[in-house]
Structure formats: structure tokens, C-alpha cells
Amino acid sequence: MIKGSWIKPGAAVIDVGTNPVPDTTKKAGFRLVGDVEYDEAVKVAGAITPVPGGVGPMTITMLLKAAFDEGIVKD
Numbered sequence: 001m002i003k004g005s006w007i008k009p010g011a012a013v014i015d016v017g018t019n020p021v022p023d024t025t026k027k028a029g030f031r032l033v034g035d036v037e038y039d040e041a042v043k044v045a046g047a048i049t050p051v052p053g054g055v056g057p058m059t060i061t062m063l064l065k066a067a068f069d070e071g072i073v074k075d
Contacts, residue, residue, distance in 0.1 A: 004040025013041055013048040016055055 017035030034051030042048050049055050
């Protein structure tokens, strides 16, 4: 996990990690967290993306678009 003390003050942090951690309060028994210790990093970073709810949907969209575009080019 990336700690807040490792981040330059004011830096933009884009967390793309997804890691399940046990959480008995959740129906699934786990919750997702990123690769950055959010509670620490948010105090230092100028901007930070959350996990979940960050860049994941855009990442998936762009991967699908690239695969679609590649399929069109090959036809």
C-alpha cells in the first residue's frame, strides 16, 4: 500500500488498484480498496481518485473501445 507520507504535497494521485479486504459488515464479506492508503493520502494529495468509484469504469470503457476499434481495422 502506498502511504500518505510517500506522496509529494499537492500531487495528483490516480489509484487504479482493486484489492478485496475482509469486511464482515458487507454482504459479500469483503470491500474493495485501492493501492493507496486513501485516508492518509487525501490529507496530502492535491487530488485523489477513490476506489471504488474512481477511474475503473473509464479504464474498462477505453479497453473495450480499443478492442472494438482493433476488430474494425482487421476486417
